[in-house]
Amino acid sequence: MKSTKMKTGKKKFKISLNRLELLLFVLPGLIALIIFNYLPMGGLLIAFKDYKIRAGILGSDWVGFENFVSVFKSMEFPRVLRNTVMISFLKLITSFPAPIILALLINELRCKAFKKTVQTISYLPYFMSWVVLGGIVTMMFSTEGPVNFVLKAFGMKESIIFFGEEFWFIVMLLVTNIIQGVGWSSVIYLAAICSVDDSVIEAAVVDGAGRLKQIIHVILPTILPTIITVFILNLGSVLNAGFDQIYNLYNPTVYNVADIIDTYNLRQLQQLDYAKGTAVGLFKSVVGMVFVLGANYITNKLTDKEMGIM
Amino acid sequence: MKRTKGEKIFNVFNIALLSMFAIVCLYPFWYTAVLSISSTADAVKEGLHLFTLNPDLNAYRQVLSDENILFAYGNTLFRTILGTALALLVTLMYAYGLSRKEMPARRLLSFLLIFTMLFSGGTIPTYLIIKNLKLLDNRWVYILPCLITAYNAIIARSFFMSIPESLHESAILDGASEFRIFFGIYIPLSKPIIMTLLLWIAVGHWNSWYDAMIYINDDSKIPMQLLLQRMVENSRTTVMNSSLDASAVTVMPATIRSATIIVAVLPILAVYPFIQKYFMSGVMLGAVKG
Structure with a gap:
């Protein structure tokens, strides 16, 4: 005891x-x-x-919201904000469907070895920094580069100056953004497709559904919650236009469309404009937090609480 | 299962499409590699550069004898090896603390971690703190701010929580300390998650350049990626701004740029096929339990 x-x-x-x-x-x-x-x-x-x-x-002395007011009234900020929202919106609508399509196509492959090879290659660009990708893209899209070479082979008269024209610069941003991220983003959809019940597919086959019908009526409905969740979570990054990518691709001729909040903020740091720069950073952080929390709230409402981040 | 004609056509089309996609992903690296072993005269010719008839290792000779590049490589190795080791240890220990139900102030510690995913002080306040800590122009600035990230700590915590509690209990009954339990039981059981985190953190360190750009002035302390970034930026802005005084910046020929890129990505390319599955398992862990 x-x-x-x-x-x-x-x-x-x-x-x-x-x-x-x-x-x-x-x-x-x-x-x-x-x-x-x-x-x-x-x-x-x-x-x-x-x-x-x-x-x-x-x-230092308090000045209330003076820094914010002078930033918002400045010539640069409205342009920077517009560019940021525009680029991130365009990226969302272009790079969002791509991994879904890729996952569906990869899922249809019957040869295991080929499937694995395609997957492995598709993830590769994701592990490279935008410094490296920017260096490669700069060479590939130059006036003498292979992209212009191919376009000329298909009958185009003059080289496109991808880095010098605003429209082409944005197109290049969107295309390289898709190629860099599509493979990696498809992983989550492939995982979701794995959860499709084989017996349902078999039943669909018995009912005479072809591949396309199987995708539309069986696979897509099954992975819909994943699609919605990813979409909403992506909405949370409205003010992230992709600093790394843009900084490693832009040049003074396209500042008008390529200057985003982060590049502006970096310039403020370099010009020792600390107070206004901090105001810009705080604006970005607060808006970002509101959107992430909002997106997370909606996701939790729509799905079974499991997919949200918190 | 019998295949209809439509399905056969679809299969051919699908394989063709995905092969093309794989080529688009792979070609940029192939192109860069070919340029890096081409002669300067061949490199400026228009074309796809699928191969070169007279390989020339001159660019590599120049790159590998450049003192700045060797220094930068050393700095990258320093931050990747030491930075990854320390970050891994700090992250796993914090995660272990959070995984224990008897941890004092567990909710607060968890909140302090997760809140950093939602909100940050931003570039400039962080810069001022680093400056006050006398970390400007100091190589430790690469390592210390990256010691812990919320996402990594959370997936490690989830993994630790999936280890049966009875193991911990019996170890306690045997009189083991938490440190012994952590290093003797939890770490050996957590190899998959440790490999995943190790690779994520290491790739992050290897690819970093932004911190060096804003915190480091001394050129002998910059990592490979920043050196490459400057090289590429010079070539880009000079091409677009012919009015710019060309003598102000030196543009490296494409062969040198390509060779530098290859040297910078070779370690990742070399290990990539073998480590890919660990990255994947990490994504799954993150997706299942956030």
Whole structure:
């Protein structure tokens, strides 16, 4: 009797010691989060201040929303905001259907080896940085490059200056965006297609449904929840036009359509325009958060709560 | 199953289409590789550059004897190896803490992590903090801010939570400390998730350039990707701005640019076919439980 009591006491002591030990586990990560994520959030105060480097964040004078007002009234900002929303919207409508189509086509392949090869190749561009892709695209779409060569072979008279004309620049952004992401984005749809019940397909075949009918009446309805979820979550990134891609492809001749919030914000940093730059960053963060939370809320309402991020 | 004529046509069409798609994905890398071993004269000719008749390794000779490129390669290796090792350790430990129900302030710790996915201080406040920490022009700036990311920590936590609780209980009864349980039981059981995270973090480090661009001035400390970024940017802006003083920037010939690109992506290309399945399993984990 006595020994059991001592044992439980010892066990309790051991458990509380283990709980203290657990704190050590989270400590390094916690410190990193506080320093590199939460201190900068405190730095957002700069957006409401007339920031002077010498006075520091806390010592500078409050100016209310003055920084925001002057940013919104500036010549550049409306253009930058328009470009950002336009590019991200165009990217959404072009790059959203592509992986669904790719997944459906890959699913129809009967030869396993070919299927695997196509999949492996399609993911490859996703693992390259936009620096590398930008370098390759710059060469391929140049006036003497292979893209213009092929177009000329099909009878086009003059080279298209893809980097110098606004329309072609946007087209190039959309095309390279699809190629970079389509393979990787198709993974989630392929997984969803795997969950299609074989017996339903067999029943459809017995009823005389061809491939196309099987896709429309069996496969698409099954993966619809996934499609809706991905679509809504993509809506959450309205203000992310893809900084990495644009920065590694643009040049001064297309600034008029290619200058987005992130490139503008980077210029503000380089010009030491800290207060207004922080205001722009805060605007982007708040709008982004509202959209992500909104998208997540809608997803949770529509689906069974499992697909949302939180 | 008997196939109708329509299905046969569809199959041929489908295979043709997907083959074309695979070629479109692969060709840019092939093209770059061919350019990198072409002579400067061949490289500027119009064409598809599917092969070169007189291979020339001059570009590689130049790239590999360039001190700046070797330094940059060293910096990339430094941040990828040390950065990945440290980030993996910190992420897994935080995830383990969150996976334990008896963790004090578990909800708060979880919230602090997830909130970073929704909101951030933005470029400029982060820059000012880094500056105040005297991390500008310091190679640790590559590693410290990337020690933990919410998404990685969450999928690791989900994995740890799927390990049977009885293992933990019996280890506690045997008097094991949390550190022993973590390193002796959880880590060996979590190989798939560890491989996935390791590869994600490593590719992220290998491909990073933005942090170096804004935090580093000293050219001997920049990684490969930033060096390449500058090289490509020079070629792009000079081509478009012929009015620009051409002598102000040196444009590298396409052969050199191609060789630099190949050198920069070769490690990823070399291991890619073998590690692909780990990336995949990570996506599935993320999709099933966010």
